[in-house]
Amino acid sequence: MRRILVTGIAGQLGQELQKTLAPVGKVIGVGRETIDLTQPDAIRQTINEVKPDVVVNAAAYTGVDKAESELELAEAINAIAPGIIAQECQKLGIPLIHVSTDYVFNGSQSQPYRETDPTNPINAYGKTKLEGEIAIQQNCQNHIILRTAWVYGVGGKVNFVKTMLRLGGEREEIRVVADQIGSPTCTADLAGAITQLIPKFQPEIAGIYNYTNSGVASWYDFAVAIFxxxxxxxxxLKIQRVIPITTPEYPTPARRPAYSVLSCAKISAVLGTYPPHWRQGLRNMLAELYTQTYESTNSIRR
Structure with a gap:
């Protein structure tokens, strides 16, 4: 059976990957407790002890605003660690699937970004993720870099959907940015795509791919749909009104791309199917989360 090493196993994508990858191989998940991604020797030791047939790097420093003031830590996890992982995969002759971000682009386009479009990140997080992409390309021939965007899922502690549900249960009115456009992406669909890629992997399909749910939305549109x-x-929920606001009305330490829709034509050709619409992904995620929340509440009452 194929041995699949998954990093970032405690994160929302890592948790989803544990479930979806089980039918295609033996999943060995590692998180912060097992491997310190700021320590190159620890990364090398883990990979050599596990001796995987493929590595899926779902670990990342994802604090977009905090990265502005914690650049050294963000670089260690997002830029240096992927390069070390790539080196070890190259030595073992195994493929590496690495998850990257739409934030490698500056958001100035008005049409979906293709994999070949020029990168130009406008925040520290995006810069470190781009450095990680470059390190992988330089150190491992058999790689797939999967750029995604606006990720949320049932797993993990915090994401946009969970934050909106919490705020919607506390407040009647919420203000949400309406001039940033992207494609909300459910971890279940993203993990499903990664799972499909593993048995399909051949050297000729190595390279960079985009994967998001299809369709586009602003954060405001996304919030309205969640409710x-x-x-x-x-x-x-108490929520009665969602008020659209502009980016300057909600200042953050890190700048965000105004438009970060990604073209998924390339990955769709490999997978033989186009990603599901973001609204369907949201509906599925909320149904699963509601079941968990409802059963948990009922079990406490019992």
Whole structure:
């Protein structure tokens, strides 16, 4: 059976990968408790002890705003560690699948970004992720770099959907940025794509790919959809109004791309199918989260 080493196993994507990858191989998941990605020797030791047939690097420093003031830590995890992982994969002659971000682009386009479009990140997080991509390309021939965007899932502690549900349960009115456009992406769909790629992997398909759910939305559109879908499921929410605001009205330490829609034509050709629409991904995620929340509440009452 294929041995699959997955980093970042405690994160929202890592948790999803544990489930989806089980049918295609033996998953060996490592997280912060097992491997310190700021220590190159620890990375090398783990990979050589596990002796995997493929590595999926789902670990990342994802604090977009904190990266502005914690650049050294972000670089260690997002830029240096992927390069070390790539070196070890090259030595073992195994493929590396690495998850990257839409934030490698500056957001000045008005049409979906293709894999070949020039990169030009506008924040520290995006710069470190781009450095990680370059390190992988320089150190491992058999790689797939998968750029994704606006990721959320049932797993993990915090994401946009969970934050909106929390705020929607506390407040009647929420203000949400309406002039940043992207494609919300459910971890279940992203993990599914990674799972499909592993048995398909051949040297000729190595390279950079985009994968997001299809369709586009602003953060405001996304928030409105979250509340609509949650209310249909029976979620107890106070929210009555979502107010659209501009980016300058919600200043953050890190700049965000105004437009970061990614073209998924290349990955769709490899997988033989186009990614599901973001609204469907959201509906599926909320249904699963609602079931978990409802069963948890009922078990506590019992």
């Amino acid at each position: 609509e879908e949650a209310k249909q499921l029976g979620w107890n």
